[in-house]
Amino acid sequence: MSLDLTADTPSAPAVADDGVWLACIECGETFAPFSAIRYTCDHCDGLLEVRYDDPPTFDDFEGRGVWRYSAALPFEMGVSLPEGDTPLHHVPRLEEEIGIERLRVKHEGMNPTGSFKDRGMTVGVRVAEELGVDRLACASTGNTSAALAAYGARGGMPTLVLLPAGKVAAGKIAQAALHDARILEVDGNFDDCLDIVQDLAARGEVYLLNSLNPFRLEGQKTIGLEILEEFHADHGTYPDRIVLPVGNAGNTSALYKCFRELVQSGALDADDVPKLTGVQAEGAAPMVEAIEEGNDEVRRWPDVETIATAIRIGNPVNAPKALPGIRQTGGTAVSVTDEAITDAQRSLASEGVGVEPASATSIAGLRKLREQGVVDDDEQVVCLTTGHLLKDPDAAFAAGNKPESVPNDTEAILDHIAE
Numbered sequence: 292m293s294l295d296l297t298a299d300t301p302s303a304p305a306v307a308d309d310g311v312w313l314a315c316i317e318c319g320e321t322f323a324p325f326s327a328i329r330y331t332c333d334h335c336d337g338l339l340e341v342r343y344d345d346p347p348t349f350d351d352f353e354g355r356g357v358w359r360y361s362a363a364l365p366f367e368m369g370v371s372l373p374e375g376d377t378p379l380h381h382v383p384r385l386e387e388e389i390g391i392e393r394l395r396v397k398h399e400g401m402n403p404t405g406s407f408k409d410r411g412m413t414v415g416v417r418v419a420e421e422l423g424v425d426r427l428a429c430a431s432t433g434n435t436s437a438a439l440a441a442y443g444a445r446g447g448m449p450t451l452v453l454l455p456a457g458k459v460a461a462g463k464i465a466q467a468a469l470h471d472a473r474i475l476e477v478d479g480n481f482d483d484c485l486d487i488v489q490d491l492a493a494r495g496e497v498y499l500l501n502s503l504n505p506f507r508l509e510g511q512k513t514i515g516l517e518i519l520e521e522f523h524a525d526h527g528t529y530p531d532r533i534v535l536p537v538g539n540a541g542n543t544s545a546l547y548k549c550f551r552e553l554v555q556s557g558a559l560d561a562d563d564v565p566k567l568t569g570v571q572a573e574g575a576a577p578m579v580e581a582i583e584e585g586n587d588e589v590r591r592w593p594d595v596e597t598i599a600t601a602i603r604i605g606n607p608v609n610a611p612k613a614l615p616g617i618r619q620t621g622g623t624a625v626s627v628t629d630e631a632i633t634d635a636q637r638s639l640a641s642e643g644v645g646v647e648p649a650s651a652t653s654i655a656g657l658r659k660l661r662e663q664g665v666v667d668d669d670e671q672v673v674c675l676t677t678g679h680l681l682k683d684p685d686a687a688f689a690a691g692n693k694p695e696s697v698p699n700d701t702e703a704i705l706d707h708i709a710e
């Protein structure tokens with residue numbers, strides 16, 4: 292693996308605050324982290340990244356959950372429910388069926404609001420407190436709004452969420468509603484919602500907590516830290532590959548950043564960095580298109596459709612961070628059909644692991660790459676499942692067994708189940 296780390300050798304610029312600063316990934320300009328609200332570079336509009344003068348080693352970590360990794364984060368503690376510390380399931384039947392040496396499933400649906408978004412929000416809302424903002428906002432395919440509503444409520448801050456009308460799973464809207472977010476249903480898709488909320492943020496109306504916000508990705512890095520620590524403790528080695536669903540590519544970017552920082556600190560050998568492998572639904576696959584065609588930029592897909600509503604996204608904002616992550620780690624990207632997603636959702640459920648459709652893309656993608664021979668039979672793989680089954684009850688009903696009506700009578704029921 293040839294990880295190019297020359298571009299971000301840590302050395303604190305004058306704007307750094309306690310060894311933390313923001314840097315533009317395009318032009319390299321640096322900014323103070325908390326003195327002004329800023330989502331992109333003032334000069335070139337490039338994406339920003341949080342940088343540290345002292346990247347962490349495994350010895351620096353203590354405690355449980357996201358804040359175990361405070362040495363890799365800008366704060367010691369945040370607004371916490373608490374989050375992280377999710378299970379890394381063994382799935383022996385799937386491992387055997389797919390035909391690889393080892394398969395583990397990191398189930399991020401076990402976070403407090405049922406998705407990995409909580410890891411980003413615990414840090415993001417802490418930063419919002421630091422900045423002293425009045426109102427939090429996001430565009431969302433659902434899970435970001437559920438997490439923002441819960442963490443905003445916990446932090447005592449009002450929240451505004453913009454959702455694509457009719458395209459958000461029931462469980463997620465229910466969460467945003469009960470946690471007291473103001474919910475705006477936009478007659479458009481997720482990408483339209485994000486355009487609007489970015490306008491609102493630019494006008495100073497709201498503090499933006501989409502994954503464009505570089506601090507959210509810091510919290511999401513902890514998925515990678517947990518996987519590496521637990522996998523190594525159990526198997527004495529690191530996984531060869533991590534397969535994950537891709538929407539805005541925030542997680543892909545966050546995992547890549549996690550690995551780079553560990554390599555910088557000397558905690559991880561560049562040869563041990565897992566291959567980042569992204570999966571999208573066929574109806575919303577702009578990242579896969581860019582990887583397959585070798586493009587440096589992602590073409591925005593105006594029309595997207597898939598049962599995996601959490602990744603029904605045509606303009607992945609973190610592509611400039613994620614494409615190098617996939618390429619530099621020797622990974623790839625693949626798209627899967629909605630049928631394959633539902634099959635994978637059923638397969639996971641039959642091992643007791645309940646996930647929403649978007650999450651099952653990781654298993655569906657691994658299956659396809661194994662069939663294509665891209666993934667070897669001697670590989671050790673971790674698949675990320677990003678959200679809980681109960682997030683999308685309609686999809687679960689459609690994919691699962693139908694309830695059968697029976698009379699209110701034991702004998703009749705015995706006859707019925709004998710059939």
Ligand SMILES: *Cc1c(COP(=O)(O)O)cnc(C)c1O
Nearest residue numbers: 434538539540541542601677678
């Ligand atoms: C947000 C989300 C994704 C997409 O993650 P990105 O970091 O935007 O690529 C995937 N699955 C679920 C369940 C999500 O909520």
Ligand SMILES: [Zn+2]
Nearest residue numbers: 315318332335
């Ligand atoms: Zn710049």
